[in-house]
Amino acid sequence: MKIRHIHVFFAIIIILGGGIWVSNELGLFATAGRGSTSVTGSGRGRQVYSLSSDASIETSSINMNSEIQSLDKLSGQVHDIAEIRGSFTLEEVEQLYGVPPGAIIEGFNLSKDTNPAIFRLNNLKEIYHPVELEGEIYEVETDTVKTFVSLYTGMPYISEETFYLPKHAIDYLINRNKLSGEEKDYWENHTFDLILIKSDSSDKFNEEKNITDYPEEETIKIEEFTKNTSIAGRTTIAELLAMGIDEESFKKLTGLEIPEQKNISVRDYAVSNGIDFGEIRGKLETFLITGN
Amino acid sequence: MPIKNKKLNWLRTIIQIAFLSVVILVSINHYRVSQGLAPLLVGSPSFHSICPFGGVVTAYHYFTEGIFIRQTHQSSFTLMWLVLLLTLFFGPVFCGWVCPIGTVQEFVGKIGRKIFPKKYNQFIPKKIDYWLRYLRYLVLISIVILTAQQLRLVFQDYCPYFNLFSFWSSEVTVSAVILLGIIFVGSLFVERPWCKYLCPLGALLGIFNLFRIIPLRRNDEICINCRKCDRVCPMNIKISDKKVIRDHQCISCLLCTDEASCPVEGGMEFAFLRNNKDVNKDINRGGKNEN
Numbered sequence: 001m002k003i004r005h006i007h008v009f010f011a012i013i014i015i016l017g018g019g020i021w022v023s024n025e026l027g028l029f030a031t032a033g034r035g036s037t038s039v040t041g042s043g044r045g046r047q048v049y050s051l052s053s054d055a056s057i058e059t060s061s062i063n064m065n066s067e068i069q070s071l072d073k074l075s076g077q078v079h080d081i082a083e084i085r086g087s088f089t090l091e092e093v094e095q096l097y098g099v100p101p102g103a104i105i106e107g108f109n110l111s112k113d114t115n116p117a118i119f120r121l122n123n124l125k126e127i128y129h130p131v132e133l134e135g136e137i138y139e140v141e142t143d144t145v146k147t148f149v150s151l152y153t154g155m156p157y158i159s160e161e162t163f164y165l166p167k168h169a170i171d172y173l174i175n176r177n178k179l180s181g182e183e184k185d186y187w188e189n190h191t192f193d194l195i196l197i198k199s200d201s202s203d204k205f206n207e208e209k210n211i212t213d214y215p216e217e218e219t220i221k222i223e224e225f226t227k228n229t230s231i232a233g234r235t236t237i238a239e240l241l242a243m244g245i246d247e248e249s250f251k252k253l254t255g256l257e258i259p260e261q262k263n264i265s266v267r268d269y270a271v272s273n274g275i276d277f278g279e280i281r282g283k284l285e286t287f288l289i290t291g292n
Numbered sequence: 293m294p295i296k297n298k299k300l301n302w303l304r305t306i307i308q309i310a311f312l313s314v315v316i317l318v319s320i321n322h323y324r325v326s327q328g329l330a331p332l333l334v335g336s337p338s339f340h341s342i343c344p345f346g347g348v349v350t351a352y353h354y355f356t357e358g359i360f361i362r363q364t365h366q367s368s369f370t371l372m373w374l375v376l377l378l379t380l381f382f383g384p385v386f387c388g389w390v391c392p393i394g395t396v397q398e399f400v401g402k403i404g405r406k407i408f409p410k411k412y413n414q415f416i417p418k419k420i421d422y423w424l425r426y427l428r429y430l431v432l433i434s435i436v437i438l439t440a441q442q443l444r445l446v447f448q449d450y451c452p453y454f455n456l457f458s459f460w461s462s463e464v465t466v467s468a469v470i471l472l473g474i475i476f477v478g479s480l481f482v483e484r485p486w487c488k489y490l491c492p493l494g495a496l497l498g499i500f501n502l503f504r505i506i507p508l509r510r511n512d513e514i515c516i517n518c519r520k521c522d523r524v525c526p527m528n529i530k531i532s533d534k535k536v537i538r539d540h541q542c543i544s545c546l547l548c549t550d551e552a553s554c555p556v557e558g559g560m561e562f563a564f565l566r567n568n569k570d571v572n573k574d575i576n577r578g579g580k581n582e583n
Binding site for chain 1: 365461
C-alpha cells in the first residue's frame with residue numbers, strides 16, 4: 001500500500017488530535033498536577049507530600065476561596081500551584097491563587113514596604129541566605145512559596161524539594177489556623193530561620209509603593225533584627241541598641257549622639273545629620289560582628 | 293515511465309503552521325493570564341505539559357516512584373505515547389511535520405537558501421557532520437540521567453522550545469538566548485541544525501527509523517539517478533544509493549517522495565507491504581501506483 005501525504009496528514013490528526021481527545025475523555029490528559037497535600041511523614045521525615053490513595057483528587061472538591069473561584073470563571077480552569085513561576089509578582093500570586101500579598105510578605109518576613117506589583121518570587125533568593133538542613137542546601141525560592149501557597153489555600157501540590165519552611169511562614173499559617181493537626185505536627189518540626197543576605201537587599205522592591213487592599217499587611221511585625229547583625233534602612237535606633245550597640249560605641253562609630261526619639265530609623269537619623277547611611281551601616285555591622 | 297512535475301508539499305505546511313499557531317497562542321495566553329486576562333481558545337497550559345519530551349524525561353521517575361517530576365504532567369506523558377505510536381508507523385513525522393522548533397528553523401532556512409542557493413546546507417565538512425550527528429544521543433542520555441538524579445527539568449534552561457515561546461517572561465535564561473541565537477543563525481547555513489545535532493527528542497524518535505513499520509522506499513529499477521532526492525533532503529541523507537531509507541536522521545518530511553520532488557512516479561515512495569515488483573506492475577498498467 002502506498003502512503004500518500006494525505007494519509008500522513010490524517011494520521012497526524014487522528015493519532016495526535018484524536019489521541020488527545022480520547023485521553024482527555026479518559027482523564028489521561030491533565031495539563032496540571034494532581035495529588036494531595038496530606039502529610040505522610042516517612043521514616044526520614046523528608047517525604048512530606050504524597051499522592052492520595054486514589055491519586056485523583058477532583059479539583060472541584062478542593063477547598064478554594066472565592067477569589068480563586070472567580071478567577072476560574074475567568075479563565076475556565078483551575079490554576080495548578082506547580083505552575084507558579086519565579087517571575088510571578090506577589091500581585092499575580094494573589095490574582096491566580098487568592099493568596100494576599102500580605103500573607104507572603106509576613107510569612108517570609110519581607111519588608112512591610114514591599115511593593116506587591118514589583119516583588120517577584122525569584123527575588124527571595126536575592127534576599128535570604130541558603131541554609132543547610134539534613135545535609136542539603138535549602139534556598140528560599142519559588143518552590144518554598146508554592147508549598148506555602150498550598151498550605152495556605154489547601155490546593156494540592158506535591159513538592160519534591162521543600163521539606164522545610166521558614167519559621168515565620170509556619171507561625172503565620174498556624175496563627176491563622178491554616179494547618180491541620182497532622183500538618184501542624186510535621187511543619188512545627190521542620191522550620192528554619194530566615195537569614196538576610198544583605199541588610200537592604202529587600203529595599204529595592206519597595207519603590208513605587210502602592211499599598212491599597214492588603215489588610216493582612218497591617219499585622220506585619222518587624223522583629224528579626226534583634227536576632228542578627230544586619231542593619232536595614234528601616235532599622236530603628238531602638239532596635240540597634242537592642243542588637244548590642246551601646247551609646248558610646250554608636251557615638252564613636254557615627255560621630256552622632258543617640259537621639260532622644262529612638263523610634264527614628266538609623267537611615268533617617270543619619271541623613272538628617274548629613275551622613276551617608278551606607279557609610280555608617282558598614283561600621284555598625286562590623287562592630288556587631290567583631291565587637292570593634 | 294511517467295515523469296512528474298514537482299508538487300508542493302502543502303499538506304505538511306498546513307500541519308506545521310497549525311501546530312506552530314497553537315503554541316504561539318499558548319504563549320500569548322500565558323502572557324494574558326499573567327496580566328489577569330482570560331486566555332483565548334486553547335487555555336494556558338504550561339509548555340511542558342504539551343511537550344512529549346516532558347514525558348520522556350519523567351518516565352523513569354514515573355515507573356519507579358509512580359509520580360511525575362515537577363513541571364511535568366499526565367498530558368506530556370500521554371503525548372509521548374501518542375508520538376511514539378505515530379513514529380512507530382510513519383517514522384519521526386513529529387519532527388518533520390509537527391515540531392514548532394523544526395518549523396521555525398525551516399522557515400529561517402528558507403532565507404538561508406535564498407542567500408546561499410548552491411552552498412546552503414553543505415557548509416559543514418562531511419566527516420565532521422557525520423560525527424556531530426551522534427551528539428544528540430549524548431544530549432538525550434545526559435538529560436535523562438540528570439533529570440532522574442535531580443528530579444527537575446534540567447533541560448529547561450536550555451530548551452529552545454520552552455525559551456523561544458516564553459521569550460517575554462523572566463524565566464528565559466542567558467544560556468537559552470545564546471543557544472537560540474546559534475540555532476537561528478545556524479539555520480541560515482545549515483538546514484535544521486538543532487534537529488541534526490542536538491535535539492534529544494529527535495534522537496529518540498530517530499531510533500524508530502531503524503524498525504518503523506512504513507519505511508520510505510526507493511525503486512532502483514526505475515530510478516533515473518537524478519539525485520534530486522539527495523538534494524532536497526533537509527537532513528542531507530544520501531537517499532540515491534539506498535533501496536529502503538532507514539537512516540536514523542530521517543524526519544519523514546516526505547520531500548524526497550514522488551509526490552513532492554522525485555520526478556519518476558513510483559521512484560520514491562512511502563510504502564507499506566509493497567515491493568518494487570508491485571510498483572512496476574502498477575506503472576505498466578498505466579501509471580496508477582495506488583493500492
